[in-house]
Amino acid sequence: MLAWFSENTLLLGLAALDGLSYAATVFMVAVGLNLVFGVLRILNVAHGSLFAIGGYVAATLGLFIASHGLPAWLSLPALLLAAVLTGALLGPVIERLLLRRVENQEPVLQLLVTFALFMILEDLQKLVWGVQPVVSDAPVRLLGTVDVPFGTDVIPFTAYQLFVLPGVAVVTLLGLVWFLRRTLAGRMIVAVTEDREAARAMGIDAARVTLLTFSAGAALAALGGALASPTASLVPGVGAQTIVLSFAVVATAGLGRVEGAAVTALLIGLGRAFAVYFEPELEVVIPYIIMVAVLLVRPQGLFGVLETRRI
């Protein structure tokens, strides 16, 4: 066992670094999904499409900057701009025009509304950005690589994946925790999540909170997409892949705390990265195996709170 570890230090190190940067993007998507589910009680199937659109917008901005000879460092804030644009433009439109209309419908119908939206957005992406892979890796090239010492070996790893991705994820996590627990708007979101009726009775404008939360969730998904876009080329179907993965994260974490999504994203991100290096056949299966294993032991998820049974 020990011998195996010392033989594979390099691979283990690579897998850990890869897993960390992967977990960062997964977290951004899953935490938004969790937030939206908490307030709207809708599992947003189109959340993955917002991830993809965020990525495409970021890539478009990146290519625009490169082709107009603007300074390369601009491509970093462009990632953030892409997320804000996507969240601020699409979020309110989707919430107001679609989700609000089915507010009082059966949960199945609400879920299907987001599925319809997913189908529409999926084709919209193909119409706007085509089916050829879109690549814009300016931020990765800009920051270069860092040599990470690992035992006796050294792993060259891109600084972007090492610092920017996990960094933004940690800032998002801390920012969200602070926002939800310490600010008035955040506490309103928590109140509506806990009990919509009671929150409204206290004078909270639930409709506004819903709009705000959905837009924030959309922006988080888009930010995840924007951050991931420089590390991989964008192809049709990336939204469909992302959404099932974040479903797995959300179900494994259970619905509730933001930190839960972070820990679970890390678990699943690392699990997948180790699979990529050691058992490539299992790569796609690992998140679901983790999810099924967790739900077998804890039916409400790792961090979920057991709902009291209504009689």
Place this chain on the structure above:
Amino acid sequence: MRRAGEVLLVLLAAALVLVVAWTVPWLRFVLTIALAKGLAVLGILLLLRAGQVSFGHALYLAFAAYAIAFGAARVPETLLLLPLAAIGAALLGLLVGLFVVRYREIFFGMLNLALSMVFYSLLEKFYSITHGTDGIRLPPTTFAGQVLDPETQGWAMLCLALLLSILFAVLVRIYLASPIGQALAGIKTREARLEFMGISGRRVLLSAYVLSTLMAGCGGAVLAMTTRHVTPALSYWTASGELVFIAILGGSGSVAGPFLGAVAYELTRVYAAALVADAWQMVLGAVLLLVILFAPGGLWGMGRALVGRRRQA
């Protein structure tokens, strides 16, 4: 009197399917596919009655389809393969069901989704057995040892699909009217009340789940023998979403809904793909939105409302 009317309606619908397939030959294939999917959707309807959505029923459809694909390479006999594949899917359903019926709502939906995605990646990754995303081509299957010419084969598959559809629609009707079917609806309203009456909600849901997987298996088997090509995409999560889509499109109020929905879905898809090749998915999405926003009862509900209005007038 009512029952006689219903029997007449079913016979009329079946005759209509055959007449349409005879007058417009290319529709025969589309109708067979629609009925096969309708069978799987009937299972979704059953679970919807319990208030549960499975976002992973494509698993059973794909399982049966691949079972047919592997079986047809050895014994290409329809009447042997079909029951075997369907029973195989139902056994898998029983195994999975024992686990997933402990969960409700999004956990139920997500577990089903997860398992179907696991199956999807197994199909995709084990290239040596499944040929990955290329899929497997099937030889034509025989009927009771008879090798049929392509034309007769097409008719045989359509009649088989039609027969299975009627059989299972009747079975589901009987099931839903039975005490256990009534208890199933109880899971949606208040499961705790069921338990107070001494009925196990899990067992009731399990019975519906296994029946739904049996039907998905039949659907998958017919699908595989009709298209004669199976790929892992059959079990991707969007395929499961499609089944739920059809259930809502057709309306969950009647066992006729799934078949009505499936025919409408396949026709829309064929025409949308012909008119706007790059945006057929968008057209379907828009149709789904319109149905949910303006006709939550689905096509069946719409038809009923029309008939009801005429009777009142």
